[in-house]
Amino acid sequence: MGAMSSKRIVEAAGGILYRHNEHTGQVEVCVVHRPKYDDWSWPKGKLEANESHRHAAVREIGEETGHDVQLGAWLGDVEYPLAAEGRKARHKVAGDGTVKHVAYWMATLLDRAHARLLAPAFGPVHRADADEINGVVWLTIDQARKKLTHSTDRDILALFVDRLEEGADHAATLLLVRHAKAESRKQWKGTDAARPITPNGAVAAYALDRELACYAPTRLASSPWVRCQQTMEMLSWQTGMTVHLVDQLTEDAFAADPQAAWDTFATLIDDALDGGTTGAVCMHRPVIGGMFEHLRPMCATKTLAKTLIAKTPYMPTGNALAILFIRDADGAPRIIDIQKVAPIVY
Template sequence: MIEGRIEGRIVRRIVEAAGGIVYRRRKGRNGEPGDIEVCLVHRPKYDDWSWPKGKLDANESHRHAAVREIGEETGMPVALGPYLDDVEYPLSDEGKKRRKSNSSASVLKHVMFWMATPISEEEDRNRATAFGPVHRADVDEINSVVWLTPAEARRKLTHSTDKDLLAVFMDRLAEGADRAVPFLVVRHGKAEARKAWKGEEAHRPITPHGAACAFALSYELACFNPKRLTSSPWTRCLETMDMFSWQTKQKIIHLPQLTEDAFAENPQTAWECFHGEMLNAARTGTPTAICMHRPVIGGMFDHMRGMCASHSLAKRLIAKSPYMPTGTALAVFAVPQGDGTLTIIDLQKVVPLVY
């Protein structure tokens, strides 16, 4: 995708792309986890070694492009983890060892990078309907894929910007990011107006626009490969999760403590339920999605700010209603600590593309 950007009197075009650093742990002695390995790809056109990445398709988000491009270039289905960084350089520098970070070039390439981990073929089949097709890259585009330790990768990487990204990845590992799994907080799709709805509040459904957002949101949730789906049992929350549930053949677990009425009656019980789901996700390594209502999300955010690794991160948990737009999600990555607590190290807004 190419967009326009005006900087002073210079009009620049931006080629949007996305990718990731795919990592795994070697098997150590006696089956124990060993050293971290990262995945590099070789592009014969440029004769370079780099991170898997590629341009966005039409009507595609950066995160979806990252998962798709990694799958196409490495042959491995992956799920996204914590965010790494943006890289921008002149498109004319593609393939060059050194890329200019500040340039008057008229066309720039902007790439967003995530951490990513391989998932099994079975998991990939289960999410295929929600995610969409992935086609393996031709051999003239990618002709070799290797796993290396970070030290080996630094020597192998061709481009300075890729080496800089490796340093960001190592900083993330130091935070414990390899022990964080996606915890997806979902706000239900736009519901019918309270004043116009004649039935019981618990049965108020989402609107056609809300349904469109729920459908599009499935496309984004699949990038994180949630394996546990939970929700308030009220209709508007269940309808928001129904599409992803059907596409991935997963049941939705009802959490009655998270309805609007239950939260108003006992906020502490609602928090204990929500926090228990967070702990379970982190301790068992089970990516989880949880669908809730506006006031409940605000109450959970009040608790979560104190769990954030930094003040700047906590500020991203909005303190004012509506906290999150309807039909969107927030990907939360929390690291379990030795004392049984969790530390949130990354937050990512997940906004579906409805067109």
């Protein structure tokens, strides 16, 4: 047998923070300078203990640029030898076998007031020291391509341009949440509508808030049944946002009139697209399956459609999907990205 690989992976995350120049209409991206390496790169950094890649991306972009941000479409990831950090020719350095893996998202500026609202759920973001980041500039795509020090960063820029061509800079996000683990139907003596989440389910619901906050939801909705309400209540309490109860999304209402449930969900999609905002909605397993049936044909690719599992349980309890929509040439919603969102419980 051959020797086992000694490869060790250091996990990191970051993103391309972008905006539309209000005078020229051009897309501009934010690039940072690191004095330690004298390089220009995307804002990024290592994951902290018990932190997801998406949370690290938002935190690191915020720390290194000084801007409050929210995540958009997924871009991709890169790997290179850790010993090559800061080097122009990263792949020519072997080092000790330790590899740095960096995951990247698109990110947009977030209103400061809403960032403060989300802070109890997301956690603190501290500005990077000057010896870590001493330059932050906004550049056009062409300027950034010339300014970036590393070829891997230019690779991510190419993925960003591909996303722009899809219309991702005009996408709206809807967070579809499956309620956290609930008490067993067999053991619960009350009505199904009153069946609560378990203590472990409550932990997952609390941990999920930190992940949902990365997408900066502005509107919370839920089935009025207790297990869904309880899943969303912590985020509501932390942010002060009201949870809007949607009668058509209970299990009984869906069974009685699946079309009415879909029409209601479709309205939430339209609201997100028309308002350019992020919504979060919590529902039940069978309702999710029904929504998936309508969502699959809206996916831009077959690969995306396969993300919407076609058989029960569809997705784990206490998990969510971040679904990014645009409008096609006919004005109909189209899905260009689906991200699985899971809580980290420790």
